[in-house]
Amino acid sequence: MSKRQVTLDEVAERAGVSRSAASRVINNAPHVSRAKREAVRQAIDALGYVPNATARALATQQAGSVVLAISSEDPALFADPFFAEVVVGISSVLEETDLELVLSLATSQRSRARLEQLLRTRQADGVMLMSLREDDPLAALAQQADVPVVFGGRPLGFEPSYYVDADNRGGARAATEHLVAAGSTRIATITGRLDEGAGTARYRGFQEALAVAGLEATRVAHGDFAEDGGARAMAELLDRWPDLDAVFVASDQMAVGALRVLREAGRAVPDDVRVVGFNDIASAAHTVPPLTTVHQPIQALGREMARMLLALLAGEQSSPLILPTRLVVRASA
Amino acid sequence: MSKRQVTLDEVAERAGVSRSAASRVINNAPHVSRAKREAVRQAIDALGYVPNATARALATQQAGSVVLAISSEDPALFADPFFAEVVVGISSVLEETDLELVLSLATSQRSRARLEQLLRTRQADGVMLMSLREDDPLAALAQQADVPVVFGGRPLGFEPSYYVDADNRGGARAATEHLVAAGSTRIATITGRLDEGAGTARYRGFQEALAVAGLEATRVAHGDFAEDGGARAMAELLDRWPDLDAVFVASDQMAVGALRVLREAGRAVPDDVRVVGFNDIASAAHTVPPLTTVHQPIQALGREMARMLLALLAGEQSSPLILPTRLVVRASA
């Protein structure tokens, strides 16, 4: 390892020009004669020169990186395939730029502190913030941050200037309307975490649809988006409202759990109980029966977050974006 | 945004000391009197000073970051929950340090080029490299890289100095032995991608176990680790060797697909056909029937990669690490 790195000065010297000139050709700026430009080019690949990103960052006051922060006490949250998809989306647009993606799970006290500093001191050029819980102190910091911040999903409690979200409420409404249209009248729901925007939005959509249909929205159990929580909630539902004939579940993971409990309870799906999920995860097509669910464009969410941030970095204005969701009808309802 | 950032000079001035002294207290180095140390501390939080990471990086020649690179033409590969788990593991140990995690999906030509530069020019302090395909040119670069590189999973074709891997071969052998012990004699396998280390290792383990048992390892179909591929391969298997009585599937995702095809074909699991998967993904416990599978400690894999890299950065020696896998017996075999 570790022969010293080639510097711009060496390139300049070899090419017989000044460092300024060499710098200009690297950033292909104007005011360099054809001849010198060529000389520098040759020197560059003769020497195998690669500009030092750190030095450049210091000189230009631009970090050359953006951070994706998932705010959560529970690191395992990230294990949800949802985030992986988002990352893929983000990465696909960042790859077209010279920006690096730094990932912060913001789990420990220490890493949260680092994130806060970062928000205040422009150690990164921009920040994408996801899955903020209600009352997360990061929210306030983000608002008056020194760097552009775009939110993924609308946080609870306030409306950030820049965010991209999926139409959770609309999707939930469509799902519930589907249940109503199919003839169900005793419709229950398993909610997600209600201290998150997506959880409440889906719950709200459910309520709206029932209100419009003139039905009661009293059959409610609360889950946490995860499979086991869904199973627990379904058991609770069955226990308290044995007459239910349909259930809107706020995530496919929970729906999988719910399906299992229903099967064990001897309720046929969709004949006795219709089930609709949310997310359209890969395995939704292969549950028994295949799960009717609300599809949301997760990669697109990531892509649009990244694009929005890029626009902000370029000094352009930008406004919140709500991505459409879409009901995918399969056998479960 | 954008009141200028507080610099060390301002801190020093306010504390009435030299910049050198201020620097020393920040890095809590020796040779600064109790009094001055205190003065600087006060100035720091009066001013809200945060050191500029870029400047520090330039001065110390240390980037303060490590990169996790997933080498792949297909960005969607990362959507496999496997990587999310690895990231969680890595992140958990990095959080205890001052290192940032930068993520490179290394998909486009452009980002691969950036990664290559990085390997040559120490723009990051270390690199973790995963899922290298056979003949990936990155491999060679990584070997003579200017920064420490630890591999996640053993790449095909050569043995890197530093890697951590799961005992894929041993796990596959155990799984297959389990099938043999249960009395199956016409045992098939669905392999993963054979241009990856994990794929071949699992295939090898399968072959070994059958050889030891004196059985033929001829019933083979090739998959790609993904669910649909598993389904296709199972169909092929059933078509060519209708007499098979067990199948070792190199990933749970594929096993889910295989289970579906078996059900559709009217084969009872485990009565007609025993099935064992690999990975122990979350949903493995909830398939019908619940899937017997090989558990591998994915988060631990990430953790150990990060630890190994940290050790290397600290100048310590380190040697390859193989994490144990473990058969989890459920109903499918």
Next chain:
DNA sequence: GGGCGATTTGGGAGCGCTTCCAGTCCGACC
């Protein structure tokens, strides 16, 4: 051939921090 505007050129001052080094200061010891 002289003059003028437009380009090109390279010197140099930073960006904010670390770290070497020479000098200062202090208490202790003889």
Next chain:
DNA sequence: GGTCGGACTGGAAGCGCTCCCAAATCGCCC
């Protein structure tokens, strides 16, 4: 009271790059 070693101290030289600016050069037209 003088010496000496050791702990402080701050000046200054970088780390590698960008970019402003004054100076030099060029081409062109009359």
